[in-house]
Amino acid sequence: MTAPGDIDALAHDHVFLGDSHDDNTRRTLWVVALTTIMMVGEIVAGTVFNSMALLADGFHMATHAVALAIAAGAYAYARRNAHNRRFTFGTGKVGDLAGFASALVLAIIAIGIAVESVQRLFNPSTVAFGEATVIAVIGLIVNIASAFLLSGGHHHHGHDHHDHHHGAHHRDNNMRSAFMHVLADALTSVLAIAALIAGRYLGWVWLDPVMGIVGGIVIAAWAWNLLRDTAAVLLDTSDPHLEQEIRDEVERPGDARIFDLHVWRVGPGAHAAIVGFAGGASTETVRQRLTAVHELQHVTVEAR
Incomplete structure (x- = not known):
């Protein structure tokens, strides 16, 4: 706790x-x-x-x-x-x-x-x-x-x-x-x-x-x-290029696959994301991988 x-x-x-x-x-x-x-x-x-x-x-x-x-x-x-x-x-x-x-x-x-x-x-x-x-x-x-x-x-x-x-x-x-x-x-x-x-x-x-x-x-x-x-x-429209970058970073090692992804802009140069994934990777590991996506300023990670 x-x-x-x-x-x-x-x-x-x-x-x-x-x-x-x-x-x-x-x-x-x-x-x-x-x-x-x-x-x-x-x-x-x-x-x-x-x-x-x-x-x-x-x-x-x-x-x-x-x-x-x-x-x-x-x-x-x-x-x-x-x-x-x-x-x-x-x-x-x-x-x-x-x-x-x-x-x-x-x-x-x-x-x-x-x-x-x-x-x-x-x-x-x-x-x-x-x-x-x-x-x-x-x-x-x-x-x-x-x-x-x-x-x-x-x-x-x-x-x-x-x-x-x-x-x-x-x-x-x-x-x-x-x-x-x-x-x-x-x-x-x-x-x-x-x-x-x-x-x-x-x-x-x-x-x-x-x-x-x-x-x-x-x-x-x-x-x-x-x-x-x-x-x-x-209207919180997602950027397909940013979505693809997130998928690449999370899924490239092969131990996680994204099943739910929401990305939206919250300010100039700042995006928020909700990432739902399944696989052997931990939430902390996935969160660490997402630090490479510099546009993300607020991330919520969910594992299944």
Whole structure:
């Protein structure tokens, strides 16, 4: 029988926040302040200069600011409740919930931008191309600065098949949502600039609302990708590559065979697993083998 003192020694917390959690919080707050100022400037300028492309970029930046505010709030909430026992597996998935919410907002805004742009396409109006271009260029500069702040010197894309799955295990979907949003916002800024220059020097007034439509499609595509990935985490979808790694480690010696396996993500770079096995190996032996799977932070082993 395990003594009370031994039970205390076995107790552990369930803090599965990312390694850069606090640093990500600070960077996100800086970008929220920066983009909110630019957002107001673009929306006002787009209204005054009658540019749909500029308005689309401004409203996209507005959703960017909202998404970043949600991200910052999620970081703060996750940190504040990291040791709250009501959260059985910690608050590591709060960022995925925030990313899912911001993606829903972006999807709605994308539809609004596309509808308004189509209306402008069939009912063109005068655009102050020169003034609007200046504002759009400033917006692009802000987007680039925001991307630099959020990247923090980290790589966001793997270079091969193995790196891709390794990155998927460790990425912070809350920061990823903010970073991808900035990149999408930068793209719509480029589209707005192209449309405004073409309208001013080539007389292609129709290109301004067309770029608004393209911007809406870009936002919708980004929103869909984020919805898909965050929903997978929220619904505890298993990673087949991680499952296979666990099976390989446990079953390779030949004295254990897994009959029940559940693997789910509980935070950036952290997974939990329930492993049921049969065979001559002991639970402690199987547990030792699983230490080679670095993504596993909380493991329950059952022998039959």
